[in-house]
Amino acid sequence: MDQQTNHEPAIEAQNLFKQNFQLSAAEHLQQQNIDTQQHVLTGLQQMTLPNSQQSETSSSSAVSMVSTPNESPRLGSRISASHQRLPSLSSLAPNLGSYNSTSQVPQASLTPRQYRISDVDINQALKRHQSETNTLNQFRNPWFNQKSNPRLAPINTHLGCDDNYSPLLMQTPVKGAPQGLPTTYESSTFQDASQIIPPLRINAPLPQDTYNQNAQFGPGEFYRRQSVAANYFSNHEQVPKSALPMYAKGFETLGELQRPHSPAPRFHRIQSLSDLRPVTNAKPKYRRASSSTTFVSPLKALTTSISVTYSMCRPEFDYKSSKNPRRVLTKPSHPKSNNGNDNEDNDYILYVNDILGTEENRKYMVLDLLGQGTFGQVVKCQNLKTQEIVAVKVVKSTPVYLNQSLTEASILEHLNSKIDPHDKHHFLRLQDKFMHKNHLCLVFELLSSNLYDLIRQNQFNGLTIKLIRKFSVQLLDALAVLKDAKLIHCDLKPENISLVSLDRPDLKVIDFGSACHERQIFYTYIQSRFYRSPEVLLGLSYSSSVDMWSFGCIVAELFLGLPLFPGSSEYNQLYRIIQMMGMPPTWMIDMGKNSMNFMNKIELPNGKHTYQLKSMEQYSKENNVKETPGKEYFKQRYLEDIIMNYQLPKKNMTQQMIDKEMMNRKCLSHFLHGILNLNPLERWTPHEAILHPFITEQPFDGFWNPPSKTIGLPSGSGSTSSLDTVRRQRSKSFGNI
Numbered sequence: 041m042d043q044q045t046n047h048e049p050a051i052e053a054q055n056l057f058k059q060n061f062q063l064s065a066a067e068h069l070q071q072q073n074i075d076t077q078q079h080v081l082t083g084l085q086q087m088t089l090p091n092s093q094q095s096e097t098s099s100s101s102a103v104s105m106v107s108t109p110n111e112s113p114r115l116g117s118r119i120s121a122s123h124q125r126l127p128s129l130s131s132l133a134p135n136l137g138s139y140n141s142t143s144q145v146p147q148a149s150l151t152p153r154q155y156r157i158s159d160v161d162i163n164q165a166l167k168r169h170q171s172e173t174n175t176l177n178q179f180r181n182p183w184f185n186q187k188s189n190p191r192l193a194p195i196n197t198h199l200g201c202d203d204n205y206s207p208l209l210m211q212t213p214v215k216g217a218p219q220g221l222p223t224t225y226e227s228s229t230f231q232d233a234s235q236i237i238p239p240l241r242i243n244a245p246l247p248q249d250t251y252n253q254n255a256q257f258g259p260g261e262f263y264r265r266q267s268v269a270a271n272y273f274s275n276h277e278q279v280p281k282s283a284l285p286m287y288a289k290g291f292e293t294l295g296e297l298q299r300p301h302s303p304a305p306r307f308h309r310i311q312s313l314s315d316l317r318p319v320t321n322a323k324p325k326y327r328r329a330s331s332s333t334t335f336v337s338p339l340k341a342l343t344t345s346i347s348v349t350y351s352m353c354r355p356e357f358d359y360k361s362s363k364n365p366r367r368v369l370t371k372p373s374h375p376k377s378n379n380g381n382d383n384e385d386n387d388y389i390l391y392v393n394d395i396l397g398t399e400e401n402r403k404y405m406v407l408d409l410l411g412q413g414t415f416g417q418v419v420k421c422q423n424l425k426t427q428e429i430v431a432v433k434v435v436k437s438t439p440v441y442l443n444q445s446l447t448e449a450s451i452l453e454h455l456n457s458k459i460d461p462h463d464k465h466h467f468l469r470l471q472d473k474f475m476h477k478n479h480l481c482l483v484f485e486l487l488s489s490n491l492y493d494l495i496r497q498n499q500f501n502g503l504t505i506k507l508i509r510k511f512s513v514q515l516l517d518a519l520a521v522l523k524d525a526k527l528i529h530c531d532l533k534p535e536n537i538s539l540v541s542l543d544r545p546d547l548k549v550i551d552f553g554s555a556c557h558e559r560q561i562f563y564t565y566i567q568s569r570f571y572r573s574p575e576v577l578l579g580l581s582y583s584s585s586v587d588m589w590s591f592g593c594i595v596a597e598l599f600l601g602l603p604l605f606p607g608s609s610e611y612n613q614l615y616r617i618i619q620m621m622g623m624p625p626t627w628m629i630d631m632g633k634n635s636m637n638f639m640n641k642i643e644l645p646n647g648k649h650t651y652q653l654k655s656m657e658q659y660s661k662e663n664n665v666k667e668t669p670g671k672e673y674f675k676q677r678y679l680e681d682i683i684m685n686y687q688l689p690k691k692n693m694t695q696q697m698i699d700k701e702m703m704n705r706k707c708l709s710h711f712l713h714g715i716l717n718l719n720p721l722e723r724w725t726p727h728e729a730i731l732h733p734f735i736t737e738q739p740f741d742g743f744w745n746p747p748s749k750t751i752g753l754p755s756g757s758g759s760t761s762s763l764d765t766v767r768r769q770r771s772k773s774f775g776n777i
């Protein structure tokens with residue numbers, strides 16, 4: 041017998057399980073002493089297995105889907121049957137935590153029914169098996185589809201995008217697109233692509249390579265199984281008796297477990313009024329009371345109520361969450377300073393369930409880490425008095441970060457109370473601030489994913505133009521309010537723009553840690569590199585127009601899924617900008633403090649002068665660095681060409697749809713050229729940009745100028761529609777490098 045010779049507990053467990061379901065009815069009736077508890081355990085184990093292991097039991101999956109109205113459709117009859125003998129569960133208690141290895145049982149004498157496999161046996165065997173076959177790492181949730189995913193579905197369905205195609209999943213992956221490209225401040229190491237496990241796309245083929253090729257059900261089967269389960273789950277209370285599954289003659293009286301092969305449920309004609317009445321069990325069958333005498337389902341008894349179940353089985357079992365090991369959230373977690381509270385980076389070492397704050401109304405229990413930045417860590421917390429869930433930024437303990445974060449707090453307080461008291465202009469709300477063990481803690485409203493997370497979830501494919509428009513309107517509104525208040529954010533990037541929740545496309549601007557007033561500019565080195573404006577790179581004084589530059593880069597990134605100017609150094613950043621957008625005006629280079637680091641001055645015969653970007657070799661030699669051109673992510677050189685040639689959002693688009701898409705792209709390109717103007721004095725302001733046809737959705741014929749500006753270009757250039765020509769002229773000198 042296979043099972044007798046096979047010493048692998050996992051396989052043996054599966055065979056045992058399979059065999060028991062394949063026994064004849066008569067045999068089943070004789071086998072009353074089958075330990076059904078093993079089936080519960082095996083069933084639960086199977087549910088957590090990758091498909092490769094599940095396929096072994098697929099023949100019995102029909103059984104599992106047929107359940108009595110009061111049972112979970114997923115666990116189905118295996119669980120129901122087990123509870124006919126629930127008293128035997130108490131015998132499980134002494135075994136909990138013990139390990140009965142196969143070596144402890146004389147192998148020769150084993151038969152599938154004599155061999156008792158403890159839960160630990162199975163777990164360990166599975167772990168071993170998984171690590172051997174290395175399938176666990178590749179495992180992707182087969183139940184995932186975009187519509188049912190609570191994190192993504194709302195964006196798809198409610199973010200107000202075209203119903204025909206999902207905004208998040210609109211593009212097929214860019215060939216050779218980098219996975220996990222960093223967009224953070226001065227980060228030079230790219231993320232490990234293998235760490236990104238993108239969500240499955242609804243219409244994408246299932247990754248067959250991660251599933252057992254011998255499985256008896258194909259990809260469609262997953263969805264069929266899922267929808268059956270889902271429908272059943274929502275309707276099961278009202279299923280008329282006659283609609284319950286029919287069994288082959290002779291098997292009607294058998295228990296659920298003992299039915300050899302349960303056929304799929306069939307529909308039945310309503311024969312009497314009683315068929316229409318809801319069927320409810322006053323005292324549900326197969327359920328057991330918890331210690332509080334309420335009924336719990338078997339599923340709950342073995343999952344959320346597992347500690348109650350254990351204590352019922354074994355009264356001396358006493359679970360206390362305080363005995364749980366504390367999960368550390370901060371890395372590195374080795375204490376270095378501040379009486380052992382801080383690590384080497386001056387970050388407070390945070391643990392789950394830590395309490396931040398000491399005052400009665402200001403106690404926050406740490407739940408999870410939301411993000412980590414230059415200034416400190418942002419953690420999800422619960423206010424112990426109000427139970428409200430909030431985000432708390434725990435700032436590093438050094439005075440530099442403390443002072444800068446106090447500025448962040450005062451700017452946010454000003455914005456929240458004076459500028460935007462009714463919370464209409466998309467700024468993060470600051471609720472409270474306090475000190476905890478030398479760390480400033482800023483309590484914010486809790487937001488959801490940031491835009492970088494969103495792009496990453498979309499496998500670095502662009503979002504739809506409709507969604508980009510919705511985001512742009514809100515950002516321009518926030519930037520217009522900031523400009524009127526003479527405030528500069530100074531660090532606008534996808535990471536610093538967060539969705540309020542995943543069910544609607546509402547945004548908030550966060551992280552005012554670098555923000556300043558236009559009249560109090562302290563720093564010349566601002567903005568994250570990819571989003572850094574030409575005036576800051578060249579070392580000119582700046583104004584709120586630097587935020588508009590970052591905004592332009594963000595909009596382009598939302599469309600392309602990749603940063604427009606992913607510079608690997610300051611030089612490379614300028615190189616990329618000039619290569620795509622042309623040379624900055626001479627006056628900017630004349631005035632920039634850093635200009636001569638990057639440019640060569642060329643005297644012209646007419647007494648005037650011009651500039652040329654230094655070659656990589658010259659710059660490397662002069663600065664003792666090794667500059668490289670960096671990876672090119674787009675085939676085309678110019679922005680307009682990149683946008684117009686970017687992959688279409690969806691396959692099989694009609695010519696009419698393609699024409700519309702191309703018109704929208706022309707409009708987007710025109711919009712971006714006005715915002716990504718190298719000259720900050722000509723760059724469109726938020727008030728101007730918000731009137732552009734890309735935002736207003738008015739018909740766009742290729743020509744548009746902001747009403748407040750006669751023209752957003754050097755005199756004589758005509759209209760903004762000729763931006764491309766001007767840009768090409770400007771970049772002539774760049775071509776020589």
Ligand SMILES: Nc1ncnc2c1ncn2[C@@H]1O[C@H](COP(=O)(O)OP(=O)(O)OP(=O)(O)O)[C@@H](O)[C@H]1O
Nearest residue numbers: 410411413414415416418431484485486487535551
């Ligand atoms: N209110 C919030 N709700 C949810 N998540 C948040 C909130 N505030 C911040 N985060 C998350 O924490 C991350 C870091 O926050 P923040 O940018 O404020 O920190 P920082 O130290 O100033 O970072 P940076 O390095 O960009 O300056 C954000 O990218 C965001 O994902």
